[in-house]
Amino acid sequence: MGVKAIQTVNDKNERLYIRVSQDIKKYLLENNFLEGDRLPSETELSKVLGVSRATVREAIVALEVSGVLDVRRNVGAVVLNLGGDLHSLVNIEAGPFEQVRVRKLLEPEAARLAAENRTDEQCQAMESAIEMMVGENRAGFETEEGDMQFHLLIAKASGNSLLSSYIEGLWEMRHHGKLWPQLQRSVDISAMRTRAVFQHMRVLEAIKSGNPEGAAQAMAKHLDSVEEELEGTIQG
Amino acid sequence: MGVKAIQTVNDKNERLYIRVSQDIKKYLLENNFLEGDRLPSETELSKVLGVSRATVREAIVALEVSGVLDVRRNVGAVVLNLGGDLHSLVNIEAGPFEQVRVRKLLEPEAARLAAENRTDEQCQAMESAIEMMVGENRAGFETEEGDMQFHLLIAKASGNSLLSSYIEGLWEMRHHGKLWPQLQRSVDISAMRTRAVFQHMRVLEAIKSGNPEGAAQAMAKHLDSVEEELEGTIQG
DNA sequence: TTTTTTAATATTGTCAGACAATGTTTGGCG
DNA sequence: CGCCAAACATTGTCTGACAATATTAAAAAA
Numbered sequence: 001m002g003v004k005a006i007q008t009v010n011d012k013n014e015r016l017y018i019r020v021s022q023d024i025k026k027y028l029l030e031n032n033f034l035e036g037d038r039l040p041s042e043t044e045l046s047k048v049l050g051v052s053r054a055t056v057r058e059a060i061v062a063l064e065v066s067g068v069l070d071v072r073r074n075v076g077a078v079v080l081n082l083g084g085d086l087h088s089l090v091n092i093e094a095g096p097f098e099q100v101r102v103r104k105l106l107e108p109e110a111a112r113l114a115a116e117n118r119t120d121e122q123c124q125a126m127e128s129a130i131e132m133m134v135g136e137n138r139a140g141f142e143t144e145e146g147d148m149q150f151h152l153l154i155a156k157a158s159g160n161s162l163l164s165s166y167i168e169g170l171w172e173m174r175h176h177g178k179l180w181p182q183l184q185r186s187v188d189i190s191a192m193r194t195r196a197v198f199q200h201m202r203v204l205e206a207i208k209s210g211n212p213e214g215a216a217q218a219m220a221k222h223l224d225s226v227e228e229e230l231e232g233t234i235q236g
Numbered sequence: 237m238g239v240k241a242i243q244t245v246n247d248k249n250e251r252l253y254i255r256v257s258q259d260i261k262k263y264l265l266e267n268n269f270l271e272g273d274r275l276p277s278e279t280e281l282s283k284v285l286g287v288s289r290a291t292v293r294e295a296i297v298a299l300e301v302s303g304v305l306d307v308r309r310n311v312g313a314v315v316l317n318l319g320g321d322l323h324s325l326v327n328i329e330a331g332p333f334e335q336v337r338v339r340k341l342l343e344p345e346a347a348r349l350a351a352e353n354r355t356d357e358q359c360q361a362m363e364s365a366i367e368m369m370v371g372e373n374r375a376g377f378e379t380e381e382g383d384m385q386f387h388l389l390i391a392k393a394s395g396n397s398l399l400s401s402y403i404e405g406l407w408e409m410r411h412h413g414k415l416w417p418q419l420q421r422s423v424d425i426s427a428m429r430t431r432a433v434f435q436h437m438r439v440l441e442a443i444k445s446g447n448p449e450g451a452a453q454a455m456a457k458h459l460d461s462v463e464e465e466l467e468g469t470i471q472g
Numbered sequence: 473t474t475t476t477t478t479a480a481t482a483t484t485g486t487c488a489g490a491c492a493a494t495g496t497t498t499g500g501c502g
Numbered sequence: 503c504g505c506c507a508a509a510c511a512t513t514g515t516c517t518g519a520c521a522a523t524a525t526t527a528a529a530a531a532a
Binding site: 251252253287288289290291308309310311 | 514516517523
Binding site: 015016017051052053054055072073074075 | 488
């Protein structure tokens, strides 16, 4: 069949506002805009960039949500964080190894704090998460909802909202990424998961009995084991 | 069929697209939308929500940037991450204590890795950062550019991009937040900063001489001292 | 009937223009 | 100089339009 012209090299599949938001950012960088500086008006930007004002507004919304700009009614958009690009935290696709290594730094501490601050309800929820994990395992599912829930519950029980957010971000990244699903399939899942369940139980035990050091160690051991399995998978 | 219009109270100070994006999200949650489900069309949403299509589009852009939706040309928007709310990572304003505690988890490890992987150029840059810090200190500036640069350079030198991103995010948050500037003014800055400079030098020394354990310990000690000063400030 | 081709439809992408609301500036006045 | 009202600039939102194209329904062919 007549496959018509292949889409222009100019990646027309990308929506305009994305290109425009990049252009705006580049413009701000090139012209040495600093935090607090006001952007040109929307109409001016639309003229300069050759797009409609509606498109400029979409781009500005994107930059606002990304934390680059702060928009004030009837005043304009002012620069907030040009370099930082906080949103990259969400978008980066870090390798599994890097992820695990950061987890090894954060999660044992979360477990330690959880052992100090946990409520009984939280313990119960953790127990349910382990049960869910067992269920998924037995049913042969490829999901890891129970696994994730367990770790997230501990993070939340730590009482440090920042720590909790970071751990949550790590798991979101894993869930969202493209590398993990492959990895998961290539591992001997059932054996690994059975081990993981027991390790989780040991962590929970320490948390329930209010043993911070034990909880931290159990979690560290669990993550060591995860890392080892990762290494084995990559090399095998 | 009668399309029932949803009406929400409008805080006139908030732009419409924000309310609409929240409404859309709420709508998706209440109607049990799952990952992969398609949203109603823009025109339909605009009718239901009682706003123009342009506003709906702005809201959709916001949700797309936040990682909640994925928009496909001529098809519509599909759900990506309803619960996750990845963007919360950017918006949280964690307390100074929580920040320092997370730094204590991440930065010693970054220093350890930096001692293993650093290049000579990076060492030189760290030295410049310390010099900048001395200069700011002597001039009585309230800035902490040199301080931040030093920590960020170590993070980058660690070679773990994820770790580096997280540490960077921590400092961005500190910079962006509202609590830190006050704190800074209420502390005996000159004494504290002189101490910090010496501690930085000790860290750099260990990194230069390729002593991972020493670097980690020096960094940990530095952060302990930061935390102590924080406690003193709050209680004083 | 089943498959292929074609036409109709729905939906997004983008634009232009309009108007209200309101912060900012400016010029006059004491 | 300081104060106040009018002119101005800028954003916020709406309406309507049209092109491009994925999806679906209908028609034609096998």
